[in-house]
Amino acid sequence: MTVDIDVPPIVEMRGITIRFPGVLALDGVDFTLRPGEVHSLMGENGAGKSTLIKALTGVYGIDAGSITVAGERRTFSTAADAQDAGISTVYQEVNLCTNLTVGENVMLGHEQRRGTGIDWKATHREAARHLESLGLSLDTRSMLASHSIAIQQLVAISRAMVLDAKVLILDEPTSSLDRGEVEQLFGVIRDLRGKGVAILFVSHFLDQVYEISDRITVLRNGTLVGEHPIAELPRDALVTKMIGRELEDLAAIANSSHRVIDRTGTPVVKATGLGKRGVLEPADLEIYEGEVVGIAGLLGSGRTELVRLLYGADRADEGEVEVHGKGTKVHQPRHAIEHRISLSSENRREEGVVADLTVAENIVLGIQARQGWMRKIPKKDQDAVVKEYIEALGVRPANPNALVGNLSGGNQQKVLLARWLATAPELLVLDEPTRGIDVGAKADIQRKVAELSAQGLSVIFISSELEEVLRLAQRVVVLRDRRKIGELDAADTDLDTLIDYIANAGEGSAA
Amino acid sequence: MAAMTMTRAESRPSDDGPSRVQTFLSRHGGMMPSFAAVFILVLLFIGGEIFLRGDFIRPLTISNLLIDNAYLLVLAVGMTFVILTGGIDLSVGSVMAFTGMLGAKLLAEGLPVGVAVPAMLLGGAAIGLFIGVLVQYFGVQPFIASLAGLFLGRGLAFIVSLSSIKVENDAVLWLQSTRIKIGDWVITPTGIIALVTVAIAAFVLHLTRFGRTIYAIGGSEQSARLMGLKVGRAKIGAYVISGTCAGLAGLLLTAYSNAGYPRNGIGTELDAIAAVVIGGTLLTGGRGFVLGSMIGVLVYGTIKTIINFMGAEQAWMQIIVGALLLLFIVVQRAIVARSEGRR
Numbered sequence: 001m002t003v004d005i006d007v008p009p010i011v012e013m014r015g016i017t018i019r020f021p022g023v024l025a026l027d028g029v030d031f032t033l034r035p036g037e038v039h040s041l042m043g044e045n046g047a048g049k050s051t052l053i054k055a056l057t058g059v060y061g062i063d064a065g066s067i068t069v070a071g072e073r074r075t076f077s078t079a080a081d082a083q084d085a086g087i088s089t090v091y092q093e094v095n096l097c098t099n100l101t102v103g104e105n106v107m108l109g110h111e112q113r114r115g116t117g118i119d120w121k122a123t124h125r126e127a128a129r130h131l132e133s134l135g136l137s138l139d140t141r142s143m144l145a146s147h148s149i150a151i152q153q154l155v156a157i158s159r160a161m162v163l164d165a166k167v168l169i170l171d172e173p174t175s176s177l178d179r180g181e182v183e184q185l186f187g188v189i190r191d192l193r194g195k196g197v198a199i200l201f202v203s204h205f206l207d208q209v210y211e212i213s214d215r216i217t218v219l220r221n222g223t224l225v226g227e228h229p230i231a232e233l234p235r236d237a238l239v240t241k242m243i244g245r246e247l248e249d250l251a252a253i254a255n256s257s258h259r260v261i262d263r264t265g266t267p268v269v270k271a272t273g274l275g276k277r278g279v280l281e282p283a284d285l286e287i288y289e290g291e292v293v294g295i296a297g298l299l300g301s302g303r304t305e306l307v308r309l310l311y312g313a314d315r316a317d318e319g320e321v322e323v324h325g326k327g328t329k330v331h332q333p334r335h336a337i338e339h340r341i342s343l344s345s346e347n348r349r350e351e352g353v354v355a356d357l358t359v360a361e362n363i364v365l366g367i368q369a370r371q372g373w374m375r376k377i378p379k380k381d382q383d384a385v386v387k388e389y390i391e392a393l394g395v396r397p398a399n400p401n402a403l404v405g406n407l408s409g410g411n412q413q414k415v416l417l418a419r420w421l422a423t424a425p426e427l428l429v430l431d432e433p434t435r436g437i438d439v440g441a442k443a444d445i446q447r448k449v450a451e452l453s454a455q456g457l458s459v460i461f462i463s464s465e466l467e468e469v470l471r472l473a474q475r476v477v478v479l480r481d482r483r484k485i486g487e488l489d490a491a492d493t494d495l496d497t498l499i500d501y502i503a504n505a506g507e508g509s510a511a
Numbered sequence: 512m513a514a515m516t517m518t519r520a521e522s523r524p525s526d527d528g529p530s531r532v533q534t535f536l537s538r539h540g541g542m543m544p545s546f547a548a549v550f551i552l553v554l555l556f557i558g559g560e561i562f563l564r565g566d567f568i569r570p571l572t573i574s575n576l577l578i579d580n581a582y583l584l585v586l587a588v589g590m591t592f593v594i595l596t597g598g599i600d601l602s603v604g605s606v607m608a609f610t611g612m613l614g615a616k617l618l619a620e621g622l623p624v625g626v627a628v629p630a631m632l633l634g635g636a637a638i639g640l641f642i643g644v645l646v647q648y649f650g651v652q653p654f655i656a657s658l659a660g661l662f663l664g665r666g667l668a669f670i671v672s673l674s675s676i677k678v679e680n681d682a683v684l685w686l687q688s689t690r691i692k693i694g695d696w697v698i699t700p701t702g703i704i705a706l707v708t709v710a711i712a713a714f715v716l717h718l719t720r721f722g723r724t725i726y727a728i729g730g731s732e733q734s735a736r737l738m739g740l741k742v743g744r745a746k747i748g749a750y751v752i753s754g755t756c757a758g759l760a761g762l763l764l765t766a767y768s769n770a771g772y773p774r775n776g777i778g779t780e781l782d783a784i785a786a787v788v789i790g791g792t793l794l795t796g797g798r799g800f801v802l803g804s805m806i807g808v809l810v811y812g813t814i815k816t817i818i819n820f821m822g823a824e825q826a827w828m829q830i831i832v833g834a835l836l837l838l839f840i841v842v843q844r845a846i847v848a849r850s851e852g853r854r
Contacts, residue, residue, distance in 0.1 A: 080739035095737045097730030099797035100723075101538070108727055109720060109740050117718030141538050159738070 008071070009034050010166055010198045011056065011087075016065035018051055020406075025051040028065070029224045031217055033167060038189060038199045040209045042242055043219035044410070044438035049202055052219070053169055056200075057089050058082035070166065088160030092172035094152045096144055096159070103127035103140030106158045130158045134188045150181035157188060168192060169200045174208055175435075186212055204438065206235060218242055239439060258491050259454065261291045261474050266325040268458045269341065269427050271310055274319030280305045282319055283484035285477060287427060292449065292459045294473030294490065296466055297502060302482035303462045304346055307429045310460075311336045311343040337370065342425040344416055346432035346462070348409070352416045355405030359395060359415055360386040362404050366419040389418035394444045410441025417445060421452070428452075429460040434468060446472055466498055478502055544791030544842055545803035551789075551835070552806055555813045563820050570695035572816065577698065580812040581705035582607065582763040586783040587790070587804040588712045589756025592749040594787050595716070596728045597796025598646060598653035600750060602638060602660030603757040604779035608772070609668040610634045610761030614683075615676035615771030624682045632758040638664055639754020643747035657750075661780070664757075668773040675772040678765055686766040701763045708759065712752075712801040721745055729796025785832055786811045789839050810835070 011033040018026040026048045033039050041049050054060040056067065058076030067074050069085045076082045082089075096105045103124040104111075112122035124140045131138055136154055144152060153173055160168050170189070174182050189199055189212060203209055209216070216233055218225040218241045225241045233241075267286040275282035280302045287293050295303045309316040312330040321330050323339045330336050336343070345351035353362050363386050367377060386400045393414040395407075404415055413433055420428055430449070434442045449472055453459050463469050469476055469490075476488045478501055485505050488498065559567035577584070586603050593600040610631040617627040638660050645656035678684065686700045716722035724745040727735040736742045765771050790807025792799025811832060818828050 078739075079737050080741075083739040089737070091737070095731070095734040097727045097734050097797065099730035100726060104723065108723060108735075108738055111720060111723065117714065118720070118723070120718075139534065139538070142534070143538065163739075 007034050007036070010070055012066075012068040013052070013056065014066045014068075016052065016055055016067070017063050018055060018060055019063050025222055026055070027222045029219065029222070031224075032227070033198045033200055035166070035198050036193055036196045037214040038193055038201050038212050040201045040203070040213040040216045041219065042202075042209065042216055042238065043225075044242055044408075044440045047219040047242070047438075048222040049219055050171070051222075053089070053171060053200070053202070056082065056167075057087060057169065083163050083165075086164065086166035087169065088163050088165035088167070089169040089171065090153060090156040090160065090173055092175055094149060094156050096152060096156055098143070098145035098152075100144060101141050102131075102138050102144050102147065102155055105144050105155055106130055106140070106162055108159075110162050126162075127158070130161050131155070133161065134158055134191070135184075148181075150177045150184070153177070153185065154188060157192075161192075165197065167198045167200065169202075171202045172204070173201075174203055174205060182208065206238070210235065242439060259290075259474060261288050263288050263291075265289070267322075268324065269310070269339075270322040270325075272320050272322075274306070274309050274316050274321065276305070276309060276314060276317050279314065279482065280309060281483040283479075285310070285484075287458045287460060289458055290453055290456045291475065292453045292461055292473045294469035294476040295460060295462045295479065296469050296476050296498060297479035301479040302484075303479055304431055305482065306479065306484075307343060307431055307460060307462065311341060311429060313343065337423075340424070340426040341429065342366075342420040342423060342427070343429040344420055344431060344433060346435065348412055348416060353404045353412050353419075356403065358401050358403055359390065359407070360400035362415050363389055363418045363422055366423045370423050385422050386418075389422060393418055393448055408437075408441075410437030410444075413437055413445065414441065417448065425457070427458045427460070429462075431462045432464065433461075434463060434465065442468070466495055470495060470498060478505065480505075542791070542800070544793075544798075544839065545800050545806065546791075547839070547842060548790050548803055548806040548810060552810050552813065555810060555817065559813065559817045559820070562817065567817070567820070571697060574697040574702075576809055576812045576816060577702045577705065579767075579816075580808050581699075581701040582760040582767065583779070583782060583786065583811070584705040584805060584808045585708050585756050585760040585763060586779065587786045587808050588708050588801055589753035590780075590783045590787045591712065591790075591792055591799060591801045591804045592716070592725060592752045593653070594784070594792050594794060595725050595796055595799055596746055596749045597732070598746070598749065599657060599784065599794075600639075600642065600660070600753045601654065601657040601780050602642060602664050603753060603760070603783055604776035604781075605661050605664030605668065606635050606638050606754060606757035607664075607761045607764060607779065608775040608777075609638075609664040609671070610758040611765040611771040611775055612668045612671040612676065612773055613771075614762060614765055615678050616671050618678055618680045618683065619676055624680060627680075627683075628762060631761050632755055635754040635756070635758020635761065636751050637754070639751040639757070640747065642754070643750030646750065647743050647746050660754075665773075668775075671771075672773065675770045677770050683762070683766050684769065686763070687769075701766055704759070704763065708756065709801060709805050716801055721748060725749055726797055729793075729798070731797075782811060782832075785836050788843075789835055791839075791843075793843050794840070 009032045013029065013031040016026050016029045016031070029048065029052060031052060041052065043049050051060065055062050058079050058081045061077065067076070069087065074085055076085070100108070106127040107123050111118040112126055113119060114122070127140045131140065134154060134157060136158070138151070144155065157168065173185060177185065193199060201209070201213060210230065213230050215227065215229055216238065217227045218238065220242065265288070267288050270286040272284050273282040274285065283306060285306070295306065297303050305314070308314045310321065310330070312332045312335050315331050320327055322328065328339065330339070333343070354365070360382065364377065364382050367385065371377060390398050390400060395411050395414045395418070404412055407415065417433065433445055446468065449459055449461065461469060461472050470493060473490045476490050476493065476498065477484060478486050478488065480502060486501065488501060556568055586607065590600055590603060613634050614627045614631040617630055618624070642656045642660045645651040645659070646653050689700055691698050716725065724735065724740045724742065727738070727740055728742055728746060732742060764775060786807035787804045788794060788807070789810050790799070790803035790805065792803060814831050815828055818825065
């Protein structure tokens with residue numbers, strides 16, 4: 001599908017500049033959106049994608065520049081203003097009300113009325129009609145909370161259609177969807193594109209961007225890099241534009257998987273028959289000094305559950321854990337921390353960083369917890385540690401006093417990593433440390449993990465991106481359906497073999 | 512495509528029992544706490560009947576439940592709006608005292624009812640507006656903002672007069688003294704006012720966009736704002752409604768006790784909150800029904816009546832209400848945990 005360049009644009013943003021205290025978030029960015037196109041906005045975390053979207057949806061005011069929608073110059077001061085101009089947004093975390101029904105969420109604020117009151121019958125009928133136009137047949141009187149995130153996302157899109165949106169902004173809509181659900185969503189997107197809706201699509205998944213987009217706009221550090229039709233921008237060129245440097249870094253890390261680990265001594269941590277009824281079948285796991293053990297498996301295969309049992313975040317009902325050859329009990333995270341085991345949760349925002357504290361405070365939290373709350377760490381020592389890790393991990397902005405909540409996802413992850421590293425763990429468990437963060441930050445984090453393990457740190461690395469697992473780990477533990485099905489040597493496993501193993505490895509090869 | 516088929520199957524109500532139950536639960540799961548309140552009320556009635564040897568379930572007893580608690584019912588209605596948005600209004604007890612004093616004073620000065628009653632309602636609404644603006648535009652926690660309202664109301668009540676003011680206005684006394692009989696059932700104009708308040712509130716909450724916005728705010732304020740709903744207006748509106756209800760409750764209590772008294776309603780805000788929570792409204796907002804709050808008030812009133820009939824210590828009242836409150840909060844937690852687990 002190609003879009004005629006002569007079609008007058010529906011959205012034209014010219015010279016958009018937005019300043020936050022101490023940061024120039026957008027610097028004279030131009031952006032054009034045409035009816036009937038899917039336009040991807042690409043850039044690393046912190047490049048200004050979210051800021052540009054928020055300028056277009058009325059969440060942020062602009063300091064300079066102009067926004068023209070359907071030929072009319074507009075200034076938006078609230079989300080309602082943008083909606084009135086025909087711009088609707090579906091956010092990554094679905095912004096609907098789960099306490100209300102599906103139909104009500106679709107129609108909220110636009111309920112059909114008869115006389116003075118809402119006519120619920122007509123309202124639900126209207127909601128059903130909008131849902132059906134997207135190929136959804138749902139019980140509109142069921143509670144939204146009873147549906148999956150994927151369905152909730154489609155409900156949010158239906159809501160946009162009620163508002164008669166001419167512009168639909170999809171901000172990371174696919175990050176929590178499985179393959180089938182993504183297909184369903186893309187079907188809906190193509191359908192809307194056919195009806196002349198202009199779609200602004202943001203995703204970290206390059207495959208998806210190339211599958212659905214007609215055009216790409218690339219941002220970097222708050223400035224426009226360029227706008228390109230999809231056919232004229234091969235992937236490597238796109239990535240280069242996004243991060244502004246070649247991916248040699250990642251290639252260099254690949255050697256790490258060939259490092260030879262001495263497995264003759266006592267493992268740092270050894271778990272035997274660790275399991276919990278209904279959560280994970282008993283599994284064995286051993287990690288040696290300086291080793292990176294990858295854990296691979298589909299979402300829900302028991303990856304997170306295994307490390308939570310090991311860390312004591314959930315209590316195992318069978319199995320034993322040995323640290324340096326000595327049997328021990330790890331029933332609570334506190335025990336794990338005493339044995340210098342750290343877990344960085346997959347749930348970055350809720351179980352990881354404290355958004356209201358600064359970068360420095362977040363990093364120091366970890367050391368302080370080890371020290372005990374009563375023993376204050378001298379300010380000078382704190383500053384030194386914070387400075388060291390900000391530099392080592394490339395946290396941006398490199399400002400120890402910035403609030404973590406204002407950082408991009410990738411930089412929050414770096415802060416979290418810094419916090420655990422500052423406690424000098426012997427075993428660091430990283431659960432999905434690279435999910436939802438940009439290529440540059442991913443490379444930074446992977447490089448740091450490779451470097452630390454070469455210095456003797458043991459790491460358990462969980463990731464849905466199998467390339468990452470293979471690149472970093474020397475050994476890969478594979479899980480399926482809450483059961484460990486085997487271990488592979490990363491050096492002689494390629495991606496296809498691993499995928500095949502995850503999908504097909506039979507009962508016979510179970511460990 | 513797998514997701515698609517699943518959705519279809521979900522949406523088609525089939526004829527066998529379990530799935531009909533599922534459909535019902537997926538639609539009306541939020542009503543469970545209110546059903547539980549009805550269940551408790553029925554249990555209390557049966558218990559009262561057994562304890563008092565057939566002397567409890569009588570039209571007069573039940574009529575008096577409403578008449579004696581009309582002011583509390585009106586307070587609970589206003590409180591329901593605020594709690595549905597996820598807020599709290601601690602001011603209602605003292606606002607009720609203040610408006611009662613204000614009305615009594617104005618009437619004692621010889622002003623007509625047509626001035627005194629609107630002044631009471633407006634006085635309540637003004638304090639509600641004050642709290643709402645603090646919450647919405649100054650980002651003050653509802654607990655603190657309404658605590659300020661509590662002190663303000665109580666202080667104003669004492670400014671009007673330090674001692675009680677007798678009301679001799681016929682129109683106001685008529686509200687309580689008139690007994691309208693329907694068979695063995697009795698109702699007073701105050702009871703009718705309370706019931707009409709419930710009906711209007713139910714209409715507003717379920718059949719107007721304003722009401723639905725209240726629920727949306729309780730579900731997720733950020734989502735409601737991003738959906739383009741008029742969040743600020745609705746939130747302030749909830750506090751104004753609560754304040755106005757407190758003003759109206761002031762009128763009802765004045766009619767009930769023939770006087771304005773500055774120490775009226777100390778702690779009554781907590782009774783209202785208890786009634787709302789027992790009636791199935793979630794303290795975190797977004798779920799609940801004004802009819803549930805009415806059941807909550809009736810549960811509260813029934814316990815009080817049974818204890819009076821038994822001649823037991825009033826302290827038992829507090830203990831039983833406390834225990835019930837605890838029970839309901841636990842039930843609510845379970846419901847919230849369940850609905851979050853399903854997602």
